[in-house]
Amino acid sequence: MxxxxxxxxxxxxxxxxxxxxxxxxxxxxxxxxxxxxxxxxxxxxxxxxxxxxxxxxxxxxxxxxxxxxxxxxxxxxxxxxxxxxxxxxxxxxxxxxxxxxxxxxxxxxxxxxxxxxxxxxxxxxxxxxxxxxxxxxxxxxxxxxxxxxxxxxxxxxxxxxxxxxxxxxxxxxxxxxxxxxxxxxxxxxxxRSLHEPPMPPRFEHIEFTKPPLRLGHTDAKEEKKKETCVAILEVTKEQVEGLRKKANEIPCQDVEMVSTRPYSRYEAIASHLWRCICKARANDNSQPTRVTLVIDFRSRLKPSLPPGYFGNTVLQTVTSKCVHGDLLAKPLSYAAGKLREAIERMTDEYIRSALDFIASQKDVGALRCGLHNGAHTNPPNYLGNPNASIISWINLPFYGMDYGCGKPIYVGPALLNDDDGKTYIMSSPAADGSLIIALRLQTECMNSFKKFFYEDMPW
Missing domain, CATH: 3.30.559.10 (Chloramphenicol acetyltransferase-like domain)
Incomplete structure (x- = not known):
């Protein structure tokens, strides 16, 4: 108590x-x-x-x-x-x-x-x-x-x-x-939007479209009713580096990307998470799936924002069309490439277009990100099965919060709502390159997910 x-x-x-x-x-x-x-x-x-x-x-x-x-x-x-x-x-x-x-x-x-x-x-x-x-x-x-x-x-x-x-x-x-x-x-x-009235969007903003539903369903009511549970996973530095190596060693030609730099820790671990979540759900191979990512664009704008800017500087981006069968059959670089493609989409011009798109809405509530704590007014798009939302807190300096009695031994989300597939990737307090992952999945999938998550790690 x-x-x-x-x-x-x-x-x-x-x-x-x-x-x-x-x-x-x-x-x-x-x-x-x-x-x-x-x-x-x-x-x-x-x-x-x-x-x-x-x-x-x-x-x-x-x-x-x-x-x-x-x-x-x-x-x-x-x-x-x-x-x-x-x-x-x-x-x-x-x-x-x-x-x-x-x-x-x-x-x-x-x-x-x-x-x-x-x-x-x-x-x-x-x-x-x-x-x-x-x-x-x-x-x-x-x-x-x-x-x-x-x-x-x-x-x-x-x-x-x-x-x-x-x-x-x-x-x-x-x-x-x-x-x-x-x-x-x-x-x-x-x-705010640079144009009054806002300019028409210059891009197809797929991040504002409805995510895929499970095949054979016209809504997500059945999925929303399913029980979910949470888990905390620990990933060692060696496991992280193993996944990075695996993502980078077999190139995939099926995804077009602007840059050819090696995949990051986040891209490698997020692509592994996505594949294991899909594998645990055991949907049909033709089942479409997508991942929602949150991108901080402070340094992506031209000119960049003032260093002390206090407010929201993030927008969602989503992976392009993808099905379970391809995701699981192709090398890890395929999933990582899908994530990279979504991240690279967030250029200065694309961000400005997204701001115009939001400004042009008569009621912005229709675009508002998912609400929680029982405070729903407009039910948001369901981001759970067959989809996932994978958020990176890897570089957030939360462990500096020392009030004079030492640094925290743990920092993390206190709630994960009831959103199936919602995942946070965080640095561990050890600051040694290891990571902590907090996620919520449908209870019937969690044990299988954990099994695949560690069994499919490269050693």
């Missing part, structure tokens, strides 16, 4: 700008619910450190909300299913909690019920204008371990922006000050 001892409203420690913050097309497309993350810290021997941790977090959060003042505001609905931020310093929320459990009772920290209890809850039944954009729950375990669980509105941040905020917060908690080059850049209009 987790017992909440207190709830505090944390407002900026100094006066902050007041007014309306306009959001970009990328922000508008994101789910307006919150991204849940957990940061786990091992026990310390310093009892004084234990008692002052929460006060340190409160004080430093109040201070970091000065430069990051939009997070202390509130969302408001405007026309066409769109949102804007009212910067009104209403503040974030911090809960102090206690658990009678010990850290080792949580196993590998897979996002299950015990982990969900560590996460602050948002009352999605209340008006959106009342929701804090940032909530934090600090839970102390009986063994002295600590969990800092955060939920941040996805309308406000992507992974990179969240990581920059967390590291700024941690730096202040350690008693240091932020440098000028660490300050956030808040003008999101630079990521």
């Amino acid at each position: 987790v017992y909440v001892k207190s709830t505090s409203s944390i407002i900026p420690s100094k006066p902050t700008p007041v007014g309306v913050l306009r959001l970009s097309e990328c922000d508008q497309r994101m789910q307006w619910t919150h991204i849940p993350l957990i940061f786990i810290y091992k026990a310390t021997d310093d009892n004084n450190e234990k008692t002052k941790t929460v006060e340190t977090l409160k004080d430093s959060l109040s201070r970091v909300l000065v430069p990051y003042y939009p997070l202390a505001g509130r969302l408001h609905w405007i026309h066409g299913g769109r949102l804007e931020v009212h910067c009104n310093a209403k503040g974030a929320q911090l809960l102090e909690a206690y658990s009678e459990a010990k850290l080792d009772e949580l196993g590998d920290f897979a996002p299950m019920k015990a982990i969900e209890d560590l996460v602050p809850k948002v009352d999605y039944g209340s008006p959106i204008e009342d929701w804090p954009l940032l909530l934090v729950q600090v839970t102390r375990f009986s063994c002295g371990g600590l969990c800092v669980a955060t939920v941040m509105s996805h309308t406000m941040v992507d992974g990179w922006s969240a990581a920059k905020f967390f590291n700024a917060w941690a730096k202040l908690a350690r008693g240091n000050e932020l440098e000028e080059n660490e300050m956030p850049f808040h003008d999101r209009t630079i990521l």
Whole structure:
């Protein structure tokens, strides 16, 4: 059991700008619910450190909300299913909690019920204008371990922006000050459509089309009813490098790509995941399948965005037409090539066209990414069987979140919704090249998937 001892409203420690913050097309497309993350810290021997941790977090959060003042505001609905931020310093929320459990009772920290209890809850039944954009729950375990669980509105941040905020917060908690080059850049209009009215799309934006359904089905109702479960997989550096070598050693001529550079860690492990997921589902060889990827385009724009840009700088891309039979019969480089092709599609011109496409929608809600936590308004496209969504957190600097009591021993998603095929690839805390994979699959497929995942590894 987790017992909440207190709830505090944390407002900026100094006066902050007041007014309306306009959001970009990328922000508008994101789910307006919150991204849940957990940061786990091992026990310390310093009892004084234990008692002052929460006060340190409160004080430093109040201070970091000065430069990051939009997070202390509130969302408001405007026309066409769109949102804007009212910067009104209403503040974030911090809960102090206690658990009678010990850290080792949580196993590998897979996002299950015990982990969900560590996460602050948002009352999605209340008006959106009342929701804090940032909530934090600090839970102390009986063994002295600590969990800092955060939920941040996805309308406000992507992974990179969240990581920059967390590291700024941690730096202040350690008693240091932020440098000028660490300050956030808040003008999101630079990521709005450049044209008024928006230009017609210059590309066929297949990422906004409906994903394939299982053969013989006209909707995904049957698949959505199936029970799902989650798993945490560990992949050693040697296994990662083995997959990279396998992906690169047998070229596949069936996929046209612009670049010929070797496949990355992400491309190799994601292509292996995709194949093993399909193999475990055991669909017909003619079953179409596609993968949804999330691409950070900060450095892909010309000119690139300011380094401190705070907001969403990601768009989805999807693999082109592919069927199970080809994916499983051809070398790993075929799947990797499909992923590379989707990634290379995200050029400056393509991104600008996508922004115009989003801006041209009368109701952007139809394009909004999948919602979660029971807060569905417009049911999103079903990305599960026969498809998958594989997200990379490999390069996100979450393990720098040291409040003065050491770095976290684990960082990961606290929820994986109920989305079959949703997968996160993350760096491990060992920082030795090994990876951690969190995924949700239909329960009937999970054991087969695990078996194929490790058996099909090159040794």
